[in-house]
Amino acid sequence: MRHLISPLDFSVEETEKLLLLAEDIANDPSKYSKVCDGKKLATLFYEPSTRTRLSFEAAMLNLGGSVLGFSSADSSSAAKGESVADTIRVISGYADIAAMRHPKEGAPYVASLHSTIPVINAGDGGHQHPTQTLTDLLTIHSLKGRLDHLTIGLCGDLKFGRTVHSLINALVRYPNISFVMISPEELRIPTYIRKEVLDDKNVPYKEVEVLEDVMPELDILYMTRVQKERFFNEEDYIRLKDRYILDASKMQYAKEDMLVLHPLPRVNEISVEVDKDPRAAYFKQAQFGVYARMALIMILLEVGLC
Numbered sequence: 484m485r486h487l488i489s490p491l492d493f494s495v496e497e498t499e500k501l502l503l504l505a506e507d508i509a510n511d512p513s514k515y516s517k518v519c520d521g522k523k524l525a526t527l528f529y530e531p532s533t534r535t536r537l538s539f540e541a542a543m544l545n546l547g548g549s550v551l552g553f554s555s556a557d558s559s560s561a562a563k564g565e566s567v568a569d570t571i572r573v574i575s576g577y578a579d580i581a582a583m584r585h586p587k588e589g590a591p592y593v594a595s596l597h598s599t600i601p602v603i604n605a606g607d608g609g610h611q612h613p614t615q616t617l618t619d620l621l622t623i624h625s626l627k628g629r630l631d632h633l634t635i636g637l638c639g640d641l642k643f644g645r646t647v648h649s650l651i652n653a654l655v656r657y658p659n660i661s662f663v664m665i666s667p668e669e670l671r672i673p674t675y676i677r678k679e680v681l682d683d684k685n686v687p688y689k690e691v692e693v694l695e696d697v698m699p700e701l702d703i704l705y706m707t708r709v710q711k712e713r714f715f716n717e718e719d720y721i722r723l724k725d726r727y728i729l730d731a732s733k734m735q736y737a738k739e740d741m742l743v744l745h746p747l748p749r750v751n752e753i754s755v756e757v758d759k760d761p762r763a764a765y766f767k768q769a770q771f772g773v774y775a776r777m778a779l780i781m782i783l784l785e786v787g788l789c
């Protein structure tokens with residue numbers, strides 16, 4: 484039995500297979516509409532979510548399965564003090580696969596140790612978000628045709644943004660990837676990623692504070708929200724929240740085929756006027772999330788695979 488806790492749980496070859504399956508699903512979802520007949524997905528969400536939870540649920544329903552779960556810690560027995568270990572032991576008897584989001588780093592990993600069904604990390608605190616990464620890779624692969632030879636700008640809250648941490652981990656495995664990290668000093672990527680992921684693998688990167696200066700170099704611009712819920716004090720959040728706002732005037736500096744990605748939700752960091760720019764790919768990205776999760780569920784449940 485397999486879990487997905489970190490984006491590195493799947494090798495490059497396995498990730499490639501998943502992306503090809505997801506692309507096949509995107510081309511003709513009806514082919515897969517019965518492969519999870521009789522299977523149940525439990526969504527165990529201890530933190531707010533719109534896209535991740537609902538795209539997981541849509542994915543399972545599209546595969547002919549059914550879903551059960553909770554969408555906040557308050558509405559589950561966590562509010563009574565139950566541990567994730569006990570919860571997952573019980574849920575293992577109610578469902579065939581579980582997706583868990585939790586504010587504590589490592590909680591889905593702990594759950595996987597006590598589970599008899601596959602556990603998927605749907606975001607753990609400021610740590611990792613591997614299914615967003617599969618979504619991001621699928622978006623880049625489908626729209627750019629490759630995952631190598633890319634200069635990727637990561638902009639905003641690189642300290643607490645788990646989507647960025649997982650994406651860096653996944654992308655350093657492809658040839659000729661370089662990163663441009665655009666953030667205020669206080670929100671730079673954590674040292675463990677700089678040292679253990681980038682420096683150790685000799686991946687080229689630079690850290691800058693001004694977005695406009697680096698726009699012309701980028702093949703992908705990955706915008707992120709400043710993560711209010713992970714700040715210790717409100718003043719810092721208010722000071723930093725609107726530091727980067729991507730608007731039409733800044734888009735003028737970008738390559739004609741640059742893609743703008745964002746895991747969403749956006750707050751102010753992308754002006755709505757950018758939505759009509761053909762390079763804005765974040766709503767397509769949210770749709771790709773359903774296909775990536777359909778492929779993932781099929782692979783972890785070992786159903787419908789040739």
Ligand code: NCD
Nearest residue numbers: 534535606646708746747748
């Ligand atoms: C992200 C998350 O939850 O980490 N959202 C998502 O899953 N699409 C990013 C965010 O909340 O800013």
